[in-house]
Amino acid sequence: MIQTALNLIVVLVTIGVVMAVVLLHVAYLTYFERKILGWMQDRMGPMEVGYHGLLQPIADGLKLFFKEDIVPAQANKIIFTLAPILVLVPALIGFAVVPFGRDSIHLFGLTFRPYVTDLNIGILYILAFASIGAYGVLLGGWASNNKYSLLGGLRSAAQVISYELSLGLAIVGVLLMAGSLSLVKITEAQNGGALHWFILPQFVAFVIYLISAVAETNRLPFDLPEAESELVAGFFTEYSGMRFAFFFLAEYANMILVSCIATILFLGGWHAPFEALSFIPPILWFAGKVYFFLFFYIWIRGTLPRLRYDQLMMFGWKVMIPLALANILVTSVVLFFIRG
Amino acid sequence: MPGNFIPVNYLPIVIFIAIALAFGGVTLLLGTLLRPRRIYKAKLTPYESGNIPFSDARAPFPLRYYIIAMIFVIFDIETVFLYPWAVVYDKIGLYGLVEMTLFISVLLVGYIYAWKKGALEWD
Numbered sequence: 001m002i003q004t005a006l007n008l009i010v011v012l013v014t015i016g017v018v019m020a021v022v023l024l025h026v027a028y029l030t031y032f033e034r035k036i037l038g039w040m041q042d043r044m045g046p047m048e049v050g051y052h053g054l055l056q057p058i059a060d061g062l063k064l065f066f067k068e069d070i071v072p073a074q075a076n077k078i079i080f081t082l083a084p085i086l087v088l089v090p091a092l093i094g095f096a097v098v099p100f101g102r103d104s105i106h107l108f109g110l111t112f113r114p115y116v117t118d119l120n121i122g123i124l125y126i127l128a129f130a131s132i133g134a135y136g137v138l139l140g141g142w143a144s145n146n147k148y149s150l151l152g153g154l155r156s157a158a159q160v161i162s163y164e165l166s167l168g169l170a171i172v173g174v175l176l177m178a179g180s181l182s183l184v185k186i187t188e189a190q191n192g193g194a195l196h197w198f199i200l201p202q203f204v205a206f207v208i209y210l211i212s213a214v215a216e217t218n219r220l221p222f223d224l225p226e227a228e229s230e231l232v233a234g235f236f237t238e239y240s241g242m243r244f245a246f247f248f249l250a251e252y253a254n255m256i257l258v259s260c261i262a263t264i265l266f267l268g269g270w271h272a273p274f275e276a277l278s279f280i281p282p283i284l285w286f287a288g289k290v291y292f293f294l295f296f297y298i299w300i301r302g303t304l305p306r307l308r309y310d311q312l313m314m315f316g317w318k319v320m321i322p323l324a325l326a327n328i329l330v331t332s333v334v335l336f337f338i339r340g
Numbered sequence: 341m342p343g344n345f346i347p348v349n350y351l352p353i354v355i356f357i358a359i360a361l362a363f364g365g366v367t368l369l370l371g372t373l374l375r376p377r378r379i380y381k382a383k384l385t386p387y388e389s390g391n392i393p394f395s396d397a398r399a400p401f402p403l404r405y406y407i408i409a410m411i412f413v414i415f416d417i418e419t420v421f422l423y424p425w426a427v428v429y430d431k432i433g434l435y436g437l438v439e440m441t442l443f444i445s446v447l448l449v450g451y452i453y454a455w456k457k458g459a460l461e462w463d
Contacts, residue, residue, distance in 0.1 A: 015359055071384075072386055085364040117350070124423060148387070154401055168419040172419070172426045175423060175427055179427055238387060242375075314460070336437050
């Protein structure tokens with residue numbers, strides 16, 4: 001009984017820490033996105049609130065919290081209210097199975113592991129909940145009863161399901177090599193330096209994953225669901241205040257989540273690239289790799305123009321999916337001959 | 341021991357979902373106490389770039405989306421079948437390889453058919 005209570009405390013603390021870290025990163029990701037985009041365009045970015053604008057995310061959050069929350073008269077009230085939560089919750093709980101580091105922390109006689117839980121179906125769990133997020137977008141767009149929202153929601157749903165296929169198929173290559181769906185086991189399978197990371201044998205899968213992940217999170221150059229110049233704000237045109245903030249939060253949390261998965265699947269998770277560098281704590285390696293992917297996201301946003309919708313769908317269905325299937329076949333044949 | 345193995349690992353997920361839901365709900369509820377509520381008719385009309393809204397937003401949408409969704413379901417099921425296969429691949433060896441090649445080939449025929457029929461075109 002006491003053991004159960006202690007376990008519960010450990011779980012609650014771990015969840016609290018994970019959620020706090022994720023939300024803090026979401027807040028400062030918006031700040032660094034604006035800063036980096038600013039620097040890329042020879043601007044300063046936010047400068048007013050705090051030293052070099054460091055308090056900007058807090059000011060933004062407070063502003064959104066105190067903003068009036070408008071529900072359009074013709075909207076479907078219940079679905080309109082529920083949709084932001086339906087998008088937010090899957091984006092947050094995906095982090096439950098992500099192993100952030102190697103070592104457990106011992107405090108007050110309790111053992112805190114570097115992940116909330118280790119599911120033996122980890123990656124499938126994340127994909128399953130990621131699909132639920134698409135419902136929130138579609139329902140939110142439909143319930144707004146606005147033409148921009150409906151079009152944005154439809155586009156988003158079609159885009160997300162199309163690229164989810166190539167994303168899911170790209171992961172199969174990694175699964176063939178690791179022989180497990182658990183993110184902890186996939187990380188452990190890449191032990192022994194950068195040469196053992198799956199990015200080398202699975203480079204095609206890595207590229208497919210990276211492109212699909214950008215499309216999955218509706219980021220530029222695949223941000224057609226919210227293409228400002230034609231659809232105002234896409235599926236969340238009618239949303240304001242905190243509900244708008246939830247969509248925003250979910251988008252950035254999803255960005256961090258796909259970066260975490262990319263790190264685990266292809267860059268060895270918390271492993272150091274060389275034995276000589278393993279004095280740096282594993283959790284810093286993990287964070288560094290995730291930050292690299294996040295910077296990459298902002299970088300392509302600052303570099304690439306938006307695609308046309310037919311180009312986007314064509315590319316997903318006619319290039320990415322055949323490529324991902326070919327990768328699976330080649331990987332399985334090669335593995336068969338290597339393993340005998 | 342699947343009987344006692346699963347709940348122990350999945351319980352934190354349930355707690356996490358509950359906390360995430362509570363985070364969303366509490367933030368929204370707290371907000372209703374603090375934020376202003378000054379509504380008038382023009383504010384509640386759908387946003388159409390400043391024009392007075394015309395016709396219903398719930399218009400029919402292109403059938404393309406529906407076709408894409410149907411093809412998606414087929415390929416998504418294929419992906420789900422590939423996952424367990426990939427995990428046990430080094431145990432089933434040649435048998436698994438041949439079986440999965442056949443399985444993918446059958447779906448590939450359907451894929452080529454959909455392509456030729458123009459289901460993947462978008463104009």
